[in-house]
Each structure stands twice: as C-alpha cells, then as structure tokens.
Amino acid sequence: MLFVALIVTAFFTSVLSGLVGMAGGAILMAVLITILPVSSAMILHGTTQAMANGARTLLLKKHLIWQLLPAYGLGAACAVGMATWLVLVPDPGVVLLAIGIFPWAAQWSGRLNGLNITQPLTTISCGFIVTFAQLIAGAAGPVLDVFYLNSGLGRQAIVANKALTQTIGHLLRILYYGVLISLVSELPGWIFAASLGAAILGTRVGTILLTKWNDADFTKLSRRIILTVATICIFRGVYVLAS
Secondary structure, X not given: OHHHHXXXXXXXXXXXXXXXXXXXXXXXXXXXXXXXXXHHHHHHHHHHHHHHHHHHHHHOHHHOOHHHHHHHHHHXXXXXXXXXXHOOOOOHHHHHHHHHHHHHHHHHOHHHHOOOOOOHHHHHHHHHHHHXXXXXXXXXXXHHHHHHOOOOOOHHHHXXXXXXXXXXXXXXXXXXXHHHOOOOOOOOHHHHHHHHHHHXXXXXXXXXXXXXXXXXXXXXXXXXHHHHHHHHHHHHHHHHHHO
C-alpha cells in the first residue's frame, strides 16, 4: 500500500508541476520525508523529479534559453562543494520547515522579488541558492520561482527553463546523497522505475493542460498554490520537530 501511494503521489505531483512549473516537487518531498528515511526520500525524490523535469524540458525545448546555463552551473557547483564540505544531512522536520519557509521568505523580501534570472550575476546566485536549497530541503521550486516570475518571460519559457535548471539540481542531489556522502536508499529498485513512469505520464498530462492557460492566470495561481503548500509544510515541520 505504501508503494502504491508513492507511485500515485509521483503522478499527481508531476501533473501539478507540468501545469504550473512548481509545487509538485515540494508536495512530493513533503510526503516522502514524512514516511521514508532521509536517504530514501532524497534519492527517490531526486530520481523522480529529475525524470519529470527532464521530460518537461524535452517537451518544451524550443522555449529554452541556453545562455542561462553556464552561469547557473557555476553557482550550482559552488553549492554542491559547500554542502559536501559540511557533510549536510538534514532532519525531516528541518526539511519540511525549509520547504515552507523559502517561499514565504521570498514573498516578504523586496530584494528577492526584484531578482531577474536573465541577469548574469543573478543567474549565478540563483544556481547557488536553489541548488543548496535542493540539497537541504529536497525541493526548491518556491525559491526558483522568485527568479523567474520577475523575468518578463512567458509561461512556457518559465516552465521550460525552470525544468532544465531543476533537472540539473536533482541530478546533483542524487550525486550528493548517493555518491559524495554515500547514503544508501533502502527502497527496492522497481519502485524507482514505477515512480519514473508515473512522473513521465504526469508531466505529459500537465504540459498539455499548460497550453490552455494564459500568462495572467498562470502567475496568479502559481503563487497561491506554492504559498498554500508552504504553509502546510511549516505546520507539519513544527509538529515533527516538537514530537
């Protein structure tokens, strides 16, 4: 029953991510960190989300802005280097709190709201901040959202480029937990394959739904969804740490 729940969750959260370009990963991470050990949650989430975001990247590849990649990669590499040096392995409650706090902090900070992913220095900062957030919280869509929704890009360009950078981040997280600090997942191999299939299917459904939206509705609903998810994660994180 646990494995069925994991696969169903992977599908529906991938639909959500395909539709609004975020939130699905945060919800999936919140579920996984609640029912699995940190190592299994991080590796399964990273694998599933790398496939979901990778599929979304391919489906929307004509909207990619490749010039962003070198600067983003530089920032991401610095984040992995720092995390490896510190040997970070977060507590489940800390993961949930981080997932919840990031989007609210972004909303409250005027400076962050003014960031623009298309500016080189901001792109490097984005790579570092988002990748580091992925390593300690598993999901960094709320943080990444701040850099893109202020870029002036259309909804399909936002979803496509966020998918590419998220794919990179999730692959780096698998590398970090599975190789650099050598944590081992206790899940059977077939659950990874099933979750990957569910993620690809969910991504396809969400991407089809995306074409039926307009930019104004996309931006408005995206913010509402992620802040709702964030609030739930904060309460859950406090409960877990207090238990």
